[in-house]
Amino acid sequence: MKTARFFRILLAVGIAFAAVGRTQAQTPAGPIPLSVLRKDQEKRLPALDALKAGGVVGENNQGFVEVRGNGGDYAANLVADENHDRAVVYTLYARKYNMAPKQVGLRRAKKIAEKSKPGIWLQAPDGTWYQKK
Amino acid sequence: MKCRLLICTAVLPLAGCVNVKPIEVKPIHVTVDVNVNVNVDKDLDNYFDDLDKKSTTIAPVAKPAAQPAPAPATP
Numbered sequence: 001m002k003t004a005r006f007f008r009i010l011l012a013v014g015i016a017f018a019a020v021g022r023t024q025a026q027t028p029a030g031p032i033p034l035s036v037l038r039k040d041q042e043k044r045l046p047a048l049d050a051l052k053a054g055g056v057v058g059e060n061n062q063g064f065v066e067v068r069g070n071g072g073d074y075a076a077n078l079v080a081d082e083n084h085d086r087a088v089v090y091t092l093y094a095r096k097y098n099m100a101p102k103q104v105g106l107r108r109a110k111k112i113a114e115k116s117k118p119g120i121w122l123q124a125p126d127g128t129w130y131q132k133k
Numbered sequence: 134m135k136c137r138l139l140i141c142t143a144v145l146p147l148a149g150c151v152n153v154k155p156i157e158v159k160p161i162h163v164t165v166d167v168n169v170n171v172n173v174d175k176d177l178d179n180y181f182d183d184l185d186k187k188s189t190t191i192a193p194v195a196k197p198a199a200q201p202a203p204a205p206a207t208p
Contacts, residue, residue, distance in 0.1 A: 034180065041184055052190045093176050097169050107170065108177050115191045 034092070037085045044082055051075055058121030058129060059112045063090060063105030068121055068129065 048065065051057040056069040057079060064083045067075050087101065090108065094101040113122050113132075120132050185191045 038180070038184065042187065045184060045188055049189045089177075089180060093173055093180075096176070097173055099169060099173070104173055104177070107173055108181070111174070111177065111181075112191070115185060115193075117190050117192045120190050 032088065034089065037088060041082065041085050044078060047078055048082055051078065052120055055119075055121055055131075058123060059109065059116065060123040061106070061109050061113075061125050061127070062102065063108035063112070066123070 048057065051071060052059070052065075054069075056067065056071040056075050057065050058068045060066045064086055065079050067079050071079075086105070086108075090101040090104040094104045097104075109123075116122060116132050118132050121129055122132055123129050186193060
């Protein structure tokens with residue numbers, strides 16, 4: 001009798017764990033594979049580079065792009081799409097390493113600041129904007 | 134007199150134990166954080182390297198030059 005009860009509880013716990021596992025597998029950042037995101041970002045790259053080179057868009061200190069000048073809807077939409085894709089990437093890696101997406105973004109921002117070419121607008125950690133020399 | 138001496142000998146050893154503060158050392162957290170950051174950087178580099186190479190606003194990071202091979206020893 002006791003054994004049957006134990007197995008019933010074990011079965012219930014197993015079903016509960018399986019259910020949790022399924023929901024967790026479905027929730028993380030949607031079903032978008034990283035390769036698709038990268039292709040979208042690659043398509044967007046020439047336009048984004050042109051805006052960055054023209055000083056309309058800059059790289060902020062959180063790992064995202066920001067419209068600085070007057071770029072209109074075109075720049076705003078491009079920046080929004082790029083930031084969406086970057087946010088998904090940061091969130092995926094943040095989940096992998098059990099850290100906040102913001103921390104991942106900060107690390108990417110640091111790398112962008114190091115690698116950006118002269119003339120690109122960057123945001124310093126204190127929030128001030130400067131043009132890389 | 135004996136009573137005072139007894140009280141003193143009982144209290145004195147306790148007085149020495151009052152101000153002891155435990156020292157907290159957390160070296161494990163630092164190690165884990167550093168390892169995680171290194172791994173995140175590696176993953177970010179893997180993902181963004183191709184994009185950065187194609188970008189006209191991001192310069193490729195200069196890799197350290199390979200060490201020249203030592204000259205063969207002359208007899």
